[in-house]
Amino acid sequence: MSLALLADGALVLLVLGLAFWVNAAASGFAAVVGYVAFGLLLALAWMRLAAGDVALTEAAVGSGATGAVLVAAAMRLRAAADPPPSWPGVSRPSTPNRRSADGRDTPGHDGGGDDLAPPAPYSDSHRDVPGHDEGGKPGLSLRLAALVLSGLVTAGLAGLVLWTAGPAPSLAEAATRHLPGLGMGNAVTGVLIAYRALDTLLEKVVLLLALGGVWSLTRDRVWGGRPFPRAIPAGNGALILLARLLPPIGIVVAVYVLWVGATDPGGAFQGGAILTAMWILVMLAGLRDAPPIGSRRLRLAVAAGPAAFLAVGLAGFVLPTGFLSYPESIAKPLIIAVEAVLTLSIALILGLLVAGPAERPPDPAERLR
Amino acid sequence: MPEFLLLAATVILLMVAVGLVRILRGPADVDRLMAVQLLGTGGIAALLLLGIATSLPGAVDVALVLALLAAFAAVIFVTSLDSP
Numbered sequence: 149m150s151l152a153l154l155a156d157g158a159l160v161l162l163v164l165g166l167a168f169w170v171n172a173a174a175s176g177f178a179a180v181v182g183y184v185a186f187g188l189l190l191a192l193a194w195m196r197l198a199a200g201d202v203a204l205t206e207a208a209v210g211s212g213a214t215g216a217v218l219v220a221a222a223m224r225l226r227a228a229a230d231p232p233p234s235w236p237g238v239s240r241p242s243t244p245n246r247r248s249a250d251g252r253d254t255p256g257h258d259g260g261g262d263d264l265a266p267p268a269p270y271s272d273s274h275r276d277v278p279g280h281d282e283g284g285k286p287g288l289s290l291r292l293a294a295l296v297l298s299g300l301v302t303a304g305l306a307g308l309v310l311w312t313a314g315p316a317p318s319l320a321e322a323a324t325r326h327l328p329g330l331g332m333g334n335a336v337t338g339v340l341i342a343y344r345a346l347d348t349l350l351e352k353v354v355l356l357l358a359l360g361g362v363w364s365l366t367r368d369r370v371w372g373g374r375p376f377p378r379a380i381p382a383g384n385g386a387l388i389l390l391a392r393l394l395p396p397i398g399i400v401v402a403v404y405v406l407w408v409g410a411t412d413p414g415g416a417f418q419g420g421a422i423l424t425a426m427w428i429l430v431m432l433a434g435l436r437d438a439p440p441i442g443s444r445r446l447r448l449a450v451a452a453g454p455a456a457f458l459a460v461g462l463a464g465f466v467l468p469t470g471f472l473s474y475p476e477s478i479a480k481p482l483i484i485a486v487e488a489v490l491t492l493s494i495a496l497i498l499g500l501l502v503a504g505p506a507e508r509p510p511d512p513a514e515r516l517r
Numbered sequence: 518m519p520e521f522l523l524l525a526a527t528v529i530l531l532m533v534a535v536g537l538v539r540i541l542r543g544p545a546d547v548d549r550l551m552a553v554q555l556l557g558t559g560g561i562a563a564l565l566l567l568g569i570a571t572s573l574p575g576a577v578d579v580a581l582v583l584a585l586l587a588a589f590a591a592v593i594f595v596t597s598l599d600s601p
Binding site: 151152154155158159161162165166169177178181182184185188189191192195196198200201203204207208211212215216219220222223387390394397398401404405408412413414418422425426428429432 | 520523524526527530531533534537540541543546549550552553556557560563564567568570571573574575576578579581582583585586587588589590592593594596597
């Protein structure tokens with residue numbers, strides 16, 4: 149037992165040390181690299197706490213989707229902090245025709261093509277925020293206050309857990325008692341898809357809202373177009389080889405994770421996150437371009453998962469007992485079907501979240517579709 | 518036998534911690550990337566050892582997903598270093 153304690157101690161020290169360092173890191177890119185490593189250690193820690201579902205989510209989302217988002221953000225911030233000399237827009241051809249056709253000349257925008265230019269360096273816009281110094285970073289007192297506050301929250305939570313009398317109240321027994329009726333062995337999936345189905349449904353709707361939020365950052369000029377500033381050219385040989393080799397394996401693993409979610413750690417979200425990673429890999433290698441966000445088929449596919457969940461839930465009104473309840477004889481096939489559709493929708497939504505708002509104007513033919 | 522596996526997992530974690538120095542100090546971004554890749558491999562090994570030693574359900578699945586996406590994370594970092 150003491151050996152297990154030793155391994156756990158090493159893990160805790162690693163997690164804490166890396167967490168401190170990520171906060172103190174000098175550059176954004178270094179912090180992102182540290183954060184991805186932190187996610188991996190965190191997956192290990194969740195595993196030691198016997199929370200396999202959380203560990204799997206952390207592994208799939210942490211090293212897949214969020215890593216890509218954070219790297220893109222770090223790169224963009226770095227580019228904005230020290231713009232290359234060609235950026236201030238002087239060398240670009242001005243486009244007065246387009247602007248007059250738009251008829252929307254905003255004050256403060258005097259150049260013809262200046263909404264093509266990147267925004268001003270971020271440090272400028274932060275300079276007036278109270279408590280922040282010249283570089284836009286929080287001052288020492290603010291940081292100390294944040295440290296003390298988060299320390300107090302941690303200590304309070306630890307106190308609540310450690311010094312309450314008797315074992316904590318648990319619904320685990322009640323949750324596992326009815327699982328065989330659903331054909332489920334994994335209590336977490338059972339809770340997500342049966343007991344608290346409404347919460348799960350609303351989570352998917354929140355994902356849709358998040359996608360709407362990202363898309364709303366699109367400029368009017370390129371609305372309905374494709375993400376990424378330009379079509380990614382087909383990369384070098386190694387990347388293309390990987391992008392052809394890895395996705396088949398990834399798809400099999402994603403289907404496996406979805407299927408095994410009925411009895412073991414796994415499920416729709418984890419499977420979807422793996423599919424997302426494979427899709428992004430194909431896009432990054434330049435094998436397939438990102439879809440235009442105005443495409444109707446794309447939007448139908450994005451909405452299909454929550455819609456299917458909702459349809460099955462509403463059918464519960466007509467058939468057995470009420471909203472979001474399953475007839476017991478076909479509970480398992482129904483749950484698997486809903487999860488399969490949800491997986492595809494989640495993969496699509498996460499991939500589009502990573503790709504970001506449209507940055508290229510749509511083709512005229514695509515605009516009509 | 519579980520004791521031996523736990524000891525091996527601890528040793529691997531400590532070795533990985535040595536590799537963390539490269540993430541912390543750099544000096545170049547490439548050094549950090551390589552250190553994270555090392556951490557990924559070591560983390561998967563430690564996870565498998567811990568999972569077998571304490572018979573955690575699903576440890577092999579988590580290790581499988583981590584191994585699958587380790588290559589993906591490397592691609593993300595490398596292409597982002599290439600592109601700007």
